[in-house]
Structures are given as structure tokens and as C-alpha cells.
Amino acid sequence: MSTLEVTSETTDAVVSLEGVRKTYHSGSIEFEALRGVDMRITAGEYVAVVGPSGSGKSTLMNILGCLDVPTQGSYHLGGEDVSTMSETELANVRNRRIGFVFQQFNLLPSLAAWRNVELPLVYAGMGSAERHERAVEALTRVGLGDRVDNRPGELSGGQQQRVAVARALVTEPDIILADEPTGNLDSGSTTAVLGLLDELHDSGRTIVLITHEHDVAARASRNLTIRDGLITADDLVGAR
Template structure:
């Protein structure tokens, strides 16, 4: 068995607005290991984005422990969390979140700028990541000059370029037509085959089926944890 990347222990998250409290996560225990491909599914309001924000070190739990690649991140300061995010996590969002005024190349090298990687190495690694996602010929195009599917592939290249422990994708195909969705999902399959750990949120059961494992969340709790796709059929993709 591979090493755990994510270890959640009795995670609770309570939102407070004035005197009103809402417990969005009610005791979540999950371990996700290196190389796993996991989809988080569940109805609207069940806590998927709340969970994703915690996994991505964008927010901290009200109680419980979160270890990311062995490091306890549940009690870290904002600054420490920002550093962990940059070092360990690659994000892919529904809205791509690319900088409109920057070329594909510049968008992809940005996480390396934050990490203090020298310019020549940044350029080379960004070029390699864009080539990896099939955009080696589009290095100098800005997001507005690319299709939605191509923009999402730039976002995947940006998520990859730091060689993160974990790729987190929140509805990565939510804004794509079916052919671009298939492209992006094919890319995630390839990354998984290359040994990456991937956690994605989706409403789309066909997308969830591509993963190895589905976590079903309802009312802030994991109610099902099932093998899917080839994993369920005994395969080992």
C-alpha cells in the first residue's frame, strides 16, 4: 500500500453568521493514499466545496485533524497554509481562473514564480507542462485566444508544473462541452496512470465513474465510500 497523502480525522466545520451556526461537516474521517483517483459526489449543500476548501488548505476545520503528506496542516497560520498550498497542491477550478492578460506560458509558470524558481528553469518547466497537455504549439496565446477546453488544459498544466503531492479539481468539466470534457477527463486519466493523486468534485456521475473510488457526502458526512469503474471490476488503472 502507498503512503497516505490525505488523512482526515473527525473533521468538523461550523459556519457562524451572527448567532446562527451551521455545521457543514459533521465528523469526516478519510484517508486517501498516493496514486489514488477519488471523486467526491453528493447533493447540493451536502458539504463538497467545504471539504474541498479544507483539503486545499484554503480554510481550516473547526475541529479535527488534517495531515497532508504527513504534515499537520489543521492548526497552521494563513502564511504557512499559503506556503503548503503552493508546494503540495495543484488546483483546477470550474472557472479556469487564468490571468486574461498573460500568455499560456506565463500563466503556467506563475506558481514557480511564487516558489522562487529561477527564470530559465521556470520557462522550461512551463513549456514541458504545456506540451504534456497538448498545447506545446500555443505557448504564447492568451486565454481569450483559446477554446474553453484548451483553457482548462492550461489550468491543468499550471496545476502540474510544481509537481504537487495532490491535484484537486472542483467541477473541472462544469463549464465545458462534452468533447472538451472528454479531453480534460482523458488528461486526468493520464495523470493518474502516471502516478498522480487526484481528488475531484463533480455533479456528473459519468465523470465520477472515471475515478477509482467515490466518496458520497450527505449532510456533512461521508455516507458511502465505494470502488468504481475498473477498480470495481478488479482492474488496476
Template sequence: MTAVDETPIAGVVELHGIRKVYRSGSIEFEALRGIDMSIGGGEYVAVIGPSGSGKSTLMNILGCLDVPTEGQYLLGGEDVSTMSEAQLAVVRNKRIGFVFQQFNLLASLPAWRNVELPLVYAGTSKAERRARAVAALERVGLGDRVENRPGELSGGQQQRVAVARALVTEPDIILADEPTGNLDSESTEAVLGLLDELHLSGRTIVLITHEHEVAARAGRNLTIKDGLITADALVGAQ
């Protein structure tokens, strides 16, 4: 596959002074302590850190699953840090593609029906939903498995269904949270290879991981520790 221009387009993700404080009675815990970061269009960035570093909290904010206590989050130049829950739901549905460790597929539905779900919530017509879902499955190499239910697929295939679901709305970014955490080495390589291909086609990808080998596949690594970005380095994987 031919690589696109690697020069990132500024402004897909911009965080300014992001703090997140959790409170329980008189007890406060500061999970993020002032995060500043920028991710340009077409970048493949891995956020790496140990358990308790703040990377899950950062993922939740990047995915508009949570809101910061302080600071500004711009997604595609639009401030999402002050949006209502209804507005955030629209952003999550249309502008962010999620890939989770647990796949989060509905066991009773065939692959294409799982992939079309974001389009159902968006009010897309039935015919268009199926066409786009099948096209997304073909893109991840599962064009012959559109009618298979999750229980009829391997772990790696289920995660590829999840990637297809993330792609089907043509989102601003793909947010992958420990996407290989439940996979064997062969399936891990297949999923990471798919993310490589998506990056080379111009997709913006943010990968959350605690594994340095997985993070090394990205073009840039952000290290988080104790709620702060402690390192920002380019890597030579791409």
C-alpha cells in the same frame, strides 16, 4: 500508456473527525459533521454530492483554503490543520495543484506565463520557470500554444492550461473542483482523458463533482451528504 502499480501508498491525505461550523451572530451552521477519510498515493478519488452536501467545504479544507473547526488534516503525514495562514500559503503553492471550474487564467498573459505563476510565487528563477511551464504545456498537449492568450484558446484548451499550471510545481495532489462544469461534451471528454492519463502516470487526484458520469471516471467514489461521508466505493473505470 502503461499503468503504474495500483496499490495506493497510505497517508497522502488523512482526515480525522473533521468538523466545520460557520457562525453568524447566534446562528450556527455545521457544514461538515465529522469526516474521516484517507487517500493513498496514486489514487484517483471523486467526491460526489448535491449542492449543499458539504463537498465545497470539504474541497476548501483539502486545498488548505479554509481550516476545520475541529479535527486533524494530515497531508503527506504533516498536520496542516493547525498551521498559520503563512504556512498554509506555502502548502497551497508547493504541495497542491488546483484546477477550478472557472479556469482562473489571466487574460493578458500567454499560456506559459499563466502556467509559471506558482513558480513565480515560489521564487523559482526565470529561466527555470519558463522551461518547466513549457514542459507542463507539452505534457497536456499544448506545446504549440505556449504563446497563445486565453482568449485565443477554446474552453477545453484553457482548462488544459489550468491543468498544466496545477502540475508545474509537482504537487502531492491534484485537486480538481468541478473541472468540466463549463465545458461542452467534447472538451469534457478531453479533460477527463487527461486526468485519466495523469492517474495512470501515478498522480494522486481528488475530483469534486456533482455529476455521476464524471465521478465514474475515478477509481473510487466518496459520496457526501449533509456533511457526512455516506458511501465509499471502488468503481471499475480504471
């Protein structure tokens, strides 16, 4: 199958993993981080992947984010097989179809908020006027319309994470992939950022949240538990 071929089994899922395994080698030592993961996420779902350190959730996040590829198995994103793509193709998918929110914010300190948000559009080759308009619009959507010219150092931790969420939104991606997004925030900022993710879900966004905190995972509508490289539970969560 070519990397652009779409199958009837995968077109109804935004994310579809089948039999995904990931093996790492260090000299003669072999470690299987994922041992046959099957996962389907449909449009508009808010899914938390929960697991302790060493469970395989970081490896799974890297594969979901097209930062790594499976050793075995397949990964379809929006019906497109991304598991056998080249590095250049994967970079294009990451920029167009996945919005990342990381624990460390990953903002450039010398750039104003709107310039941080526009970066994915720069890589996509969009014109400067449209980039600026879309960046300001994204910042306004996360409640920072009055902070577009502030640099990260002039913003609180919670505000910096909102800038990161705006950057994730600006390309209108298929999924928002949030990796421990509240790990560096105080309780007040955590509540605000989780509230923002709730709002994005309510507006129809597909969100995949990676976390080890069960109270954070409880904000999602579905929890997948990963242990020893396998999905061990798939639970619906009660309404917020």
C-alpha cells in the same frame, strides 16, 4: 503536536482527515457544514467526492485545498499536520503541495499560456529561465506545446482548462485537486479533459475530483459520497 510533526498513523496516506468538523456562525445562527469526516487517500489514487449542492463538498474541498481549516479534527497532507497552520504556512503548502484545477479556469487574460502556468513558480522564487522551461514542459505534457504563446482568449474552453491543468502540474504537487473541472465545458471538451485526468492517474498522479455529476465521478477509481456533512458511502469503481 507541532505543525511539522509527522506520525506513523499518517505517513502512509497522502491525505488523512480524522473527525473533521466545520462550523460557520452568522450572528446567533450556527451551521455545521461538516459533521465528523474521516478520509484517507493513498498515493496514486483517483478519488471523486460526489454530492449535491449543500452536501458539504465545497467546504470539504476548501479544507483539502488548505483554503480553510477545520473547526475540530485533524488534516494531515503527506504526513504533515496542516490543520493548525498559520495563513502564511497554509499559503506555502498550497503553492508547493497542491495543484488546483477550478471550474472557472482562473487564468489571467493578459498573459500568454506559459506565463499563466509559471505563476506558482514565481511565487516560489524560482529563476526565470527554469520557470519558462518547466512551464513549456508542462504545457507540452497536456498537449499544448504549440500553444505556449497564446493568450486565454485565443484558446477554446477545453484548451484553457488544459492550461489550468498544466499550471496544477508545474510544481510537482502531492495531489491535484479538481473542483468541478468540466462544469463550464461542452461535451467534446469534457471528454478531452477527463481523458487527460485519466492519463495523469495512469502515470501515478494522486487526483481528488469534486463533482456533483455521477458520470464524471465514474471516471475515478473510487467514489466518496457526501451528504449532510458526512461521508455516507465509499465505493470502488469498475475499470474504465
